[in-house]
Amino acid sequence: MGTGPLLLLATLEGTVMAAVLALAAVGLSLTFGVMRVVNVAHGEFYMLGAVLAWAVAQAVPSAPLGFVAALLIAPPLVAALAWVTDTTLLKRLNYDPESTIVATIGLSYLLQQGALSFFGPDARPVAAPFSLRLQFPWFGYSGYKLFVVLAALLVLGAVWLFLRRSKAGLVMRATQVDRNTARAFGINVDRVYAGTFALGAGLAALAAVLVVPISQAHYLMGHDPLLLSFIVVIIGGLGSLRGTLIAALIIGLADGILSMLYPPTLAKIVATLAVALVLVFRPQGLFGAPAR
Amino acid sequence: MTHLPRRCVLAGLAAGSALALSPARFAMAQSAAPIKLGFQLHRTGIGASYGRWYERTAQAALTRVNAAGGINGRPVEIVFEDDGTDPKRGAEVVDKLVSQHGCDLIFGPLFSHVVIGSAPRAGELKVPYLVCSEGYHVASGMLNRWTLQPGITDVRAQVSSMAPWVTSTLGKKVTMVFPDYAFGHDHRDFFTAAVEAQGGQIVAKIAVPPTETSFTRYFPQIPADTDVLYHVMVGPAVLTFVKELGEFYGSGARPQIFGFIDSLEAVDLAGPGLEFLEGTHFWEGHCRVKQADAPAWEGEYRAAVGVDDNGASVSDAKDVATYAHMFSVWETLSVIKQGMEAAGYQSTADRQKFVEAVEAMTGFDAGLDHVQGTKTFNGKTHQVFGQQFISKVEGGKLIRVHATAIEDGLYPDAVDYTTQSF
Numbered sequence: 012m013g014t015g016p017l018l019l020l021a022t023l024e025g026t027v028m029a030a031v032l033a034l035a036a037v038g039l040s041l042t043f044g045v046m047r048v049v050n051v052a053h054g055e056f057y058m059l060g061a062v063l064a065w066a067v068a069q070a071v072p073s074a075p076l077g078f079v080a081a082l083l084i085a086p087p088l089v090a091a092l093a094w095v096t097d098t099t100l101l102k103r104l105n106y107d108p109e110s111t112i113v114a115t116i117g118l119s120y121l122l123q124q125g126a127l128s129f130f131g132p133d134a135r136p137v138a139a140p141f142s143l144r145l146q147f148p149w150f151g152y153s154g155y156k157l158f159v160v161l162a163a164l165l166v167l168g169a170v171w172l173f174l175r176r177s178k179a180g181l182v183m184r185a186t187q188v189d190r191n192t193a194r195a196f197g198i199n200v201d202r203v204y205a206g207t208f209a210l211g212a213g214l215a216a217l218a219a220v221l222v223v224p225i226s227q228a229h230y231l232m233g234h235d236p237l238l239l240s241f242i243v244v245i246i247g248g249l250g251s252l253r254g255t256l257i258a259a260l261i262i263g264l265a266d267g268i269l270s271m272l273y274p275p276t277l278a279k280i281v282a283t284l285a286v287a288l289v290l291v292f293r294p295q296g297l298f299g300a301p302a303r
Numbered sequence: 304m305t306h307l308p309r310r311c312v313l314a315g316l317a318a319g320s321a322l323a324l325s326p327a328r329f330a331m332a333q334s335a336a337p338i339k340l341g342f343q344l345h346r347t348g349i350g351a352s353y354g355r356w357y358e359r360t361a362q363a364a365l366t367r368v369n370a371a372g373g374i375n376g377r378p379v380e381i382v383f384e385d386d387g388t389d390p391k392r393g394a395e396v397v398d399k400l401v402s403q404h405g406c407d408l409i410f411g412p413l414f415s416h417v418v419i420g421s422a423p424r425a426g427e428l429k430v431p432y433l434v435c436s437e438g439y440h441v442a443s444g445m446l447n448r449w450t451l452q453p454g455i456t457d458v459r460a461q462v463s464s465m466a467p468w469v470t471s472t473l474g475k476k477v478t479m480v481f482p483d484y485a486f487g488h489d490h491r492d493f494f495t496a497a498v499e500a501q502g503g504q505i506v507a508k509i510a511v512p513p514t515e516t517s518f519t520r521y522f523p524q525i526p527a528d529t530d531v532l533y534h535v536m537v538g539p540a541v542l543t544f545v546k547e548l549g550e551f552y553g554s555g556a557r558p559q560i561f562g563f564i565d566s567l568e569a570v571d572l573a574g575p576g577l578e579f580l581e582g583t584h585f586w587e588g589h590c591r592v593k594q595a596d597a598p599a600w601e602g603e604y605r606a607a608v609g610v611d612d613n614g615a616s617v618s619d620a621k622d623v624a625t626y627a628h629m630f631s632v633w634e635t636l637s638v639i640k641q642g643m644e645a646a647g648y649q650s651t652a653d654r655q656k657f658v659e660a661v662e663a664m665t666g667f668d669a670g671l672d673h674v675q676g677t678k679t680f681n682g683k684t685h686q687v688f689g690q691q692f693i694s695k696v697e698g699g700k701l702i703r704v705h706a707t708a709i710e711d712g713l714y715p716d717a718v719d720y721t722t723q724s725f
Binding site: 012017020021024028074127131132133134136137138139142144146148149150151152153225226227229231232235267270271275276 | 346347348349351352354355512515516517519520521522523527539540541542543546547550551552553554555569570574575576622
């Protein structure tokens with residue numbers, strides 16, 4: 012394959028990777044930004060979204076309908092579970108950073124082993140809603156992957172609009188800036204926290220439903236998105252939506268292009284190195300506000 | 304072929320199970336205590352799909368052995384212990400099965416990194432360790448006298464026996480895609496040698512980390528002049544690999560594709576995105592789809608392990624078996640029974656006698672004890688050799704198009720374990 016087609020394929024792969032990263036990371040970024048809770052179970056909410064998508068798609072006979080049904084059913088279910096988790100677990104720990112990390116680690120094991128028990132150990136496919144394939148002269152490419160890029164842009168845009176333009180978004184941002192003052196102004200911080208945690212988990216599940224037709228639902232699939240989400244969120248700046256998007260683009264494109272031209276392990280080394288450099292020289296991330 | 308005990312047939316199922324439960328049934332043994340077999344099981348981790356079916360196969364084989372009177376007149380028990388498909392945990396499981404459960408021997412692991420990580424501990428504990436892993440690490444001399452592989456042919460023999468068919472039927476310029484660890488390296492090394500011996504050429508070797516989840520980035524490395532793409536993948540991402548391969552070639556020109564069924568074990572070939580596999584070829588250790596000329600015992604074996612004629616669970620057509628590999632568990636238990644009876648095995652003090660008894664074996668006849676087919680056993684290298692099958696996807700089903708002879712896969716001994724001390 013010549014250099015031109017190779018670069019085209021690398022850019023396509025990188026863009027798709029960036030979209031997947033941004034989708035997976037936005038929920039984590041939100042949870043941390045507003046609640047200052049490091050949700051280690053984020054990857055398992057993602058996994059749960061994919062597994063539920065498979066379960067829903069099984070129950071609906073046609074592929075496009077199954078996908079739409081999964082899109083409508085899985086994220087709210089996962090969000091509801093996260094809401095319950097917040098009120099029964101995190102709230103009782105008073106959102107203490109160390110305790111919540113340990114608690115969400117425990118939660119991640121519960122979710123993972125629960126999925127193993129009830130869903131089984133196999134990787135299960137979910138059919139894409141359409142099977143368009145782009146045939147370039149040198150290679151074929153899945154049209155659905157490009158749809159994921161579009162969907163990621165839509166989801167990020169919707170989250171941005173929600174935070175900037177809606178009353179709930181305003182309340183969330185107020186809580187993010189100062190929890191005590193927000194409470195003094197009559198904001199029900201407990202509900203904001205539960206809502207944020209649910210929204211973060213729901214976004215993870217939404218990302219998973221979008222991504223599962225290009226990978227598979229599997230009970231161990233939460234590891235990678237968790238790690239990559241952390242990388243993206245640390246580089247982009249905790250709680251910054253713009254930072255998350257830009258970091259996802261940097262990491263995704265770098266990974267796509269580097270791993271096409273060099274051994275893929277090198278791309279992982281570069282991503283990890285970038286995290287280390289950001290932590291050393293700009294601990295708040297590229298777009299994060301310095302800690303007060 | 305082995306026949307069912309006559310009285311079981313006469314007394315019928317109810318009487319048979321009543322007999323199995325009665326202590327008098329095992330009265331001939333010096334000790335009526337059960338023989339305890341430890342099973343190192345990939346219940347979780349990347350090998351979990353295999354683990355589930357290995358457990359079912361082991362249970363089915365156990366039921367059959369106990370229904371036929373157990374081993375040396377004693378009932379048999381299997382203690383399953385999950386190793387998480389993790390080498391470190393694997394060695395701990397060996398310890399636990401021997402020290403805590405007091406198992407007489409251990410069998411069952413598939414993944415080569417687990418086997419290589421656990422075998423040294425089995426050697427230290429001086430406990431027979433019968434693996435079902437396909438790896439060349441047993442016959443290569445890398446492991447020890449306590450480690451045996453009497454249930455499944457190793458990768459070296461598998462690929463050597465099939466290379467002539469691949470180069471003569473599909474093409475001589477081959478690109479290999481394989482997982483970057485011991486099992487994949489066996490494929491790389493021995494298939495390369497076998498293809499070159501046939502006058503063929505490996506034009507590219509693409510190693511993929513076993514934890515990889517996205518594969519499109521590797522495909523541009525496939526040279527355009529490739530005649531045959533040889534793929535073998537393991538782990539939960541295998542389906543993604545095959546689907547992305549299909550997307551990459553799309554409707555354009557593509558080489559012939561020859562894969563190890565490992566790339567699609569526990570995966571339904573009728574799944575979305577797999578249409579392009581039509582007309583491609585697969586290695587199978589044991590044909591997933593019941594072939595028209597299947598031997599008489601094939602149906603009995605499928606019924607025992609709960610697999611239908613398409614290779615899926617009888618209770619759930621979407622639950623596809625790891626059929627090409629799981630016979631090794633069934634056959635290994637047959638060898639354990641035969642070996643313990645030949646050694647007059649009574650207690651853990653007889654473990655060495657058991658290993659010596661297995662080493663003295665020379666082969667196994669096809670039948671309900673050895674459902675995959677006739678095999679030759681090499682006591683010096685602790686490795687068994689059987690036929691291999693090549694199947695073609697026709698109408699979404701795997702139809703056998705070639706069977707190798709056992710001799711095709713034989714190679715010179717690299718070790719003589721019988722000269723090593725216990």
